[in-house]
Amino acid sequence: MILNLQIFLTTFIGMSILALSMRRHAQHLPSKISQRLNHRRLVSLAGWTALSMALYLCIAHHGISTGWVLWFGHLTAAALSVAFLLSYQAKLIMRLVIMAILALSMTYII
Amino acid sequence: MVIKGSLPILSRIIAAIFGGYLLTQLISIVIVAALPASRGESLFITLMLSFTVYALTILWAFAARSVLWCWLGLLIPAIVLALPVWLIIQTGGI
Amino acid sequence: MKETFRQSMAWLHTWSGLVLGWLLYFMFVTGTAGYLDTEIDRWMQPELPVAETSSVDEQQAVQSGLSRLNQKAPDADRWFIALPQDRNNPYLLTFWSGADGNTGNNVLDMASGEPLTTRDSHGGQLLYQMHWKLHYLPRIFTNWFITFVTMFMFIAIITGIIIHKNIFKDFFTFRPAKGQRSWLDAHNLMSVLSLPFQLMITYSGLIFMMFIVMPVMIAAFYGGDNGRDKFFEEIFPDSVQIEKADQPASLTALNPLLTTAESHWGENAVGYVEINHPGDAHARVTISGKAGQGPIRNSPKLIFDGVSGELLDEIPAKTSATRATRDVFLGLHEGLFAGPFLRVLYLLSGLMGTLMIATGLILWTRKRRPRLDKKRPGLAKGVDLVERLNIGTIIGLPIAIGAYFWANRLLPLEMAGRAEWEAHVMFIVWLLMLMHAALRPLRRGWLEQLSVASGVFLLLPVVNALTTDRHLGQSLPAGDWVFAGFDLSMLVLGFVFMAIAIKLKNNKTITAKNFSRHKLA
Numbered sequence: 001m002i003l004n005l006q007i008f009l010t011t012f013i014g015m016s017i018l019a020l021s022m023r024r025h026a027q028h029l030p031s032k033i034s035q036r037l038n039h040r041r042l043v044s045l046a047g048w049t050a051l052s053m054a055l056y057l058c059i060a061h062h063g064i065s066t067g068w069v070l071w072f073g074h075l076t077a078a079a080l081s082v083a084f085l086l087s088y089q090a091k092l093i094m095r096l097v098i099m100a101i102l103a104l105s106m107t108y109i110i
Numbered sequence: 111m112v113i114k115g116s117l118p119i120l121s122r123i124i125a126a127i128f129g130g131y132l133l134t135q136l137i138s139i140v141i142v143a144a145l146p147a148s149r150g151e152s153l154f155i156t157l158m159l160s161f162t163v164y165a166l167t168i169l170w171a172f173a174a175r176s177v178l179w180c181w182l183g184l185l186i187p188a189i190v191l192a193l194p195v196w197l198i199i200q201t202g203g204i
Numbered sequence: 205m206k207e208t209f210r211q212s213m214a215w216l217h218t219w220s221g222l223v224l225g226w227l228l229y230f231m232f233v234t235g236t237a238g239y240l241d242t243e244i245d246r247w248m249q250p251e252l253p254v255a256e257t258s259s260v261d262e263q264q265a266v267q268s269g270l271s272r273l274n275q276k277a278p279d280a281d282r283w284f285i286a287l288p289q290d291r292n293n294p295y296l297l298t299f300w301s302g303a304d305g306n307t308g309n310n311v312l313d314m315a316s317g318e319p320l321t322t323r324d325s326h327g328g329q330l331l332y333q334m335h336w337k338l339h340y341l342p343r344i345f346t347n348w349f350i351t352f353v354t355m356f357m358f359i360a361i362i363t364g365i366i367i368h369k370n371i372f373k374d375f376f377t378f379r380p381a382k383g384q385r386s387w388l389d390a391h392n393l394m395s396v397l398s399l400p401f402q403l404m405i406t407y408s409g410l411i412f413m414m415f416i417v418m419p420v421m422i423a424a425f426y427g428g429d430n431g432r433d434k435f436f437e438e439i440f441p442d443s444v445q446i447e448k449a450d451q452p453a454s455l456t457a458l459n460p461l462l463t464t465a466e467s468h469w470g471e472n473a474v475g476y477v478e479i480n481h482p483g484d485a486h487a488r489v490t491i492s493g494k495a496g497q498g499p500i501r502n503s504p505k506l507i508f509d510g511v512s513g514e515l516l517d518e519i520p521a522k523t524s525a526t527r528a529t530r531d532v533f534l535g536l537h538e539g540l541f542a543g544p545f546l547r548v549l550y551l552l553s554g555l556m557g558t559l560m561i562a563t564g565l566i567l568w569t570r571k572r573r574p575r576l577d578k579k580r581p582g583l584a585k586g587v588d589l590v591e592r593l594n595i596g597t598i599i600g601l602p603i604a605i606g607a608y609f610w611a612n613r614l615l616p617l618e619m620a621g622r623a624e625w626e627a628h629v630m631f632i633v634w635l636l637m638l639m640h641a642a643l644r645p646l647r648r649g650w651l652e653q654l655s656v657a658s659g660v661f662l663l664l665p666v667v668n669a670l671t672t673d674r675h676l677g678q679s680l681p682a683g684d685w686v687f688a689g690f691d692l693s694m695l696v697l698g699f700v701f702m703a704i705a706i707k708l709k710n711n712k713t714i715t716a717k718n719f720s721r722h723k724l725a
Contacts, residue, residue, distance in 0.1 A: 001545070015376075019376045063497065064498075065499045065500065065532065066499070066546070069499065069546065073401075073549030073553065075400075076400075077549060080393070080397050080556075082376055083375075083378050083393055087378045088380070135424075139424045142421065149425055150438040153422065153435070157411075157414040157415070157422075161358065161410040165355070165362060168359055169213070169359070169362070169363075173212050195424070198424070199424050199427075
């Protein structure tokens, strides 16, 4: 169960970063941060890195076939969560990303 | 989207569903013969691919810029493949 | 026809999605329910005990099955004993089939070996099988028709991808409360975010039917009377059966065979035992291991002589790369390999596919309502028809499925043909919902059916409590997650329909008057 939580948190962080790296959605960020996102490529690279880490977790623990399927499933769930957050509670996004990173770190420490 | 008259549409639909299906069989038979694996394995592989071929013929039927081109685009390959397919069937496959 | 490629693909997307959209919706609803088929089975047969799959005494279970089969079907041609394994096979099952075509099955109690009696119901399995067999229609027709429908789905997906400009920019975009724009966003979101699943489910669905619907190319290489049979013997060699000898001979003891299986595969690794021609000189016993871990469900098999007990053949789980490709497709489609968390993700994608179709159907009417005018009475009739089919199907079908569950609890236990009547109730209710949708003013039609759906699902746990003792008050403390989960899910569904009804009712911008510019007389 912890593993699934870790995978979901990682994909959620990845999807959030990818969304926020887009001009259309960066407007939801406080202007200080959105100005720093001028390095869009770099930011989206961070997002893809998170997603790749999630893929690694999936395959490492479940094998090649099941791993890929699990990853795509998490991607769908995470992307859907991010899309709804952006529509209804956009201001929460940054806070949730930070909380997700903290929660993820805790699951590794404990 | 304005559709002027339904006869051209009906024609394309028939071309897509039936013409596309027949052309798919012809193309598939040639693919099976061309594949290096055994007869059974090649047929097995091509059966899985056949739906993609069918989908492409359907897209063609509706994307062709005129009803004439729609039918020609299906009939010409069919005619070209007819002889090879007949030969393949006569010689019992690969 | 159309000026550009994109325009012709847009036309194709609209029509391939619309014409059979309601049938595709039916396939997606029943298919998604299929990922919980055995859970629904168990809720619909509350007489069955909670499934016990962790501590199974293989030899005792097989002996129980054997004695039951000897008792019930000594002259049968094929016996089958399935051991309890996981949520896919929760119980000890026996199945037999005779040469005359008769079949029978029993669920056995693990401790006593006695058959468990349950109410006559086809459970979740029937619901899920309607996904490709439909109902009331001959298989010869439905095999072809379902594949035809799936090709429409395939074309709709491909054309949808082709015509979607800015598919990456739009990825996270959902703008609520903006009318038609919101419906398009919802349709895009549901489709694109679950696109890998939708492509997989559709193409694998086609592959399921490939032997049936592509006979011409098979006949081209395997012609003649037994051509097809020869083809299947070639690619599925382990399915070749031996003929009956018509000489009686007693069946060998099975325990030594199970011990051999254990020495090959380890403890508790047997999935099922199949006996062909029991009591005959040519009897064969096949012991199959449990299904593999991933999407490829192949299990190793040991084939024994049914009289002497000699090990004749060992078939490993691995197969050729080609067969494995097909097996992966089918395995991904069925999702039997999915553990609980992955199963939830499968359900999510199935639900998104269902909503993809529903939002598409609704979007079609929303786009055309403003364009209605007196010069085009045909369009007005078309939009009206689609809107009413939408109400009766998008909301009406869930109501019908709720009615299927209500019927399971309320139909008299001793009623003849009870299992068939549960299904009749479902289709009768669906027909009633379509008729209601045909007769009511459109806005009221939506609101009334949403309210009925809400009531049907919210009250189902109450009906459960009144007719059985496996209600939430019992299942929650007992940790019976099949029953508790089912009842809780019904409550969630009920609240979701209620929330939609309330939202529609409070939406002041949609009034009965501008809901549709034309009414049927």
